[in-house]
Amino acid sequence: MKILFKMLTAAALTTAASSCSSFLDINSNPNQALTVAPSAILATALSTTAANYTGNNPSFNSYASWVASYWGKTGVVSGYGEELTYNYSSSYYAGLFGNTYDNLNDYNIIQTQGAANGYPYHAAIARIMKVYNYQLLVDEYGDIPYTQALQGGTNVAPVYDKAADIYKDLLVQLAGAIDDINKTDATATATFTPLAVGSEDIVFGGDMKKWKKFANSLKLRILLRESQTSDAALTTSVTQQMAALQTAADGFITADVVAQPGYAQSAGQQNxxxxxxxxxxxxxxxxxxxxxxxxxxxxxxxxxxxxxxxxxxxxxxxxxxxxxxxxxxxxxxxxxxxxxxxxxxxxxxxxASRLRGANAATATGGILKGLVAPTALMLLSEHLFSKAEAETRNLFTGGDVSAKQDYLDGIKASFIYFYRAAATTNATINASTLEASTMAGAAGIDQYNTYVNAATNATNPLVSFDNAVVNGALGKQNIIIYQKYLALNSVASTEAWDDYRRTAQPKLPASSQSQSPRADKLPTRLIYPLGEVSTNAANLPTGTTQYTKIFWDVVD
Known part of the structure; x- marks a missing residue:
């Protein structure tokens, strides 16, 4: 596996706050990691992650938007054979694999150089973002290079680690990153002043408390993925870690996690x-x-x-x-x-209808929102629905009383996100916003109230939590996953697709041209890219197809 290192030069750094990664990437020697200040490449690394997740060609979001039945093909274009048949090849969305590892190299440099050269906060951010990227790869490919990855020219044919083993270590890495931040806070003295994170943090602006909250929300995402397997030992571990997570000192995200590198109406710099x-x-x-x-x-x-x-x-x-x-x-x-x-x-x-998107820098709301809108890394609605699921399933305490509140707040957060105008700043949604009773007239709130209070929805089992169907030990998981599916539409489609494979909810329609042998006529994963087939065939898992399940995919 040949991975490129990227480096941000001093000249490029001056434009980091207003540029997309596409014109900041400068490929250097792929076989030698150069010494570079972590602060010089963090903005580009974060911007690249956001683009890979949501809007790049290819992106995780675009792949998932097709397979999760958010998007269909218009009659003005031919092609899209693999989207219609699910007969994937090693070239289908092949760029996701290499591009994500390329981005992981950025974070590996930041983590390594940061730990060694007085940038411990930058190193902790990189450690969290490595988890974010590795989970994306595991969820779409299964087994991937992990323990031997990111070694450049010293190992161009890394072994593939088991997906379940990687998942376990991702939780260790998140706990380690939080501990790194806490230790740095505690040991900072007059003789040791850790270099602060500034504007190069285009996600949280250097607020390390928010990074810890994000790490905890990532833990919840990971643990829920693991939560329905038949592995008794894993189930016990998930239960124990969920209990500890609910009482974590740092809590969870209270706003959409977004990246804002300074999008502008210029080629290569728009959202x-x-x-x-x-x-x-x-x-x-x-x-x-x-x-x-x-x-x-x-x-x-x-x-x-x-x-x-x-x-x-x-x-x-x-x-x-x-x-x-x-x-x-x-x-x-x-x-x-x-x-x-x-x-x-x-x-x-x-x-035909289209995804709404106005041709203006000040475009308001919707899926496409606007050319200067920040890019989502994790929506608050996703987290709140995940928390509601953990509660209704008794993985968190609080039961359906707490689950109902988080469920309603998840819907409300979705309305606020989709109705909120595009902005050049990292606009946030905090807990007080969701709970305030004086929000009438604010973007999305009136529409939310209309939705949940409408007479037609008072007993609708797809909207009314009180009237939702109970599914045994899973509680009211079905209604939570359904509303989560509506909230993640075309912005965080990856999570909706992963939830479908984990829970079999909602019941998605398959293409009439599907060649899938499964009962639902859908695929379950992507195929390893041609580059790996050509250069690392000896280590590729054998017998995998687009219908081979990821380890956490056990419900049909």
Missing amino acids: PLYNRYAYTAAGTSATERQYQIPTQYILNQYISNNDPRLTQLYTIGARTVGTDANAVTTPEYIGAMPGQSNAPTFVAPIV
Whole structure:
């Protein structure tokens, strides 16, 4: 596995606050790690992670948006065979593997140089972000290089570690990162002043308490993934670690975790999701804006529950019946049916809906939000729904009383996220915002109240927590996962897809062209990329296909 090192030069550093990683990457010797100040590459590393997760070509979000039935193919483009058939090849989304390891090298340099040269806080951030990236790889590929990874030219053919073993160590690394921060806080004296983290931290602005909260929320994400296997020892470990996590001194995130490198209306500097699927810096439609549209399945979820987010997330299409003077055109939300041969386009008689995205720097809300909007790394709604699930399943204390509050706050956080305007700063949603009773009129709050208080939803088992179906020891997991699915739509689709494989909820439709032998006609993972097949074949796990399950995928 050949991994490139990236280095930010002093000249590039001066633009880090307002630049995307795409034009800051400077490839250096792949076989020799250079000495570089961690502060010089942290911004680029974080920006690259955000882009890889959400909007790059390829990105984890775009892959998951297709397979999780958020997106379908429009009739104006051919291709997309692997999205429609799930007959994956070693070239399908191959860039995710190498790009993520490339990014991991950034963090490895920061961690190594930081620990050795008086940057312990930078090193701790890098340690947390390595966990973030490794989990993404495990969740989509299974076994991956881990213990022998990131060694450059000294080991270009690393062994593959078991996914379950990696997961266990990810929790160790997060605990270690928190401990590193605490030790640095405690030992800082007049003779040892750790170099502070400043504007190069484009996520939390150097607030190490927030990094500890993020690490705890990552722990919860990891533990929930592990929580439904048949491994008795693992189940016991998860139960014990969940109990300790709930009472962790530092708590959890209270805001969307986002990266803001200083997006601007300039080529290579716009929000990557917006740039790829909305409009270019020149103001023209992005090429892929024409290629993907919402599925009818996801549209119907919002329609059937009278969900106000429908109009915020999508443009309305139209259907024309008849011709000439007798033609009648009716506004309608129209999406694609996965695998259909005559997918809708953008002209009469059937005009498809699109992901909403205004062509302006001040665009407000929605999925594509705006060209200067920060990029999500973890939505607060995801965390709150995860916490609600842990409570209803008695992995956390509090039971359904606490679960209901976190469930409702998860929905509210989603409304706030999707209705909040694009911003050049790291706008946050904190706990007091969610709990305040004086929020009427704030972005998304009135719409949230309409949604949860509507007469039609008072007994709706897909909205009303009190009326949700109880699923044995899993409690009200189904309604939590369902609403989480709606909240993560096209922004954090990776987590929705992972939740589906873990819980089999919600019941996603498969493409009519699916070649999957599974009962749900869906795949379960990505294929190892051609580069690994060509250069590290001796270490590749044998017998794996796109239908081989990840270790935590045990529910069908």
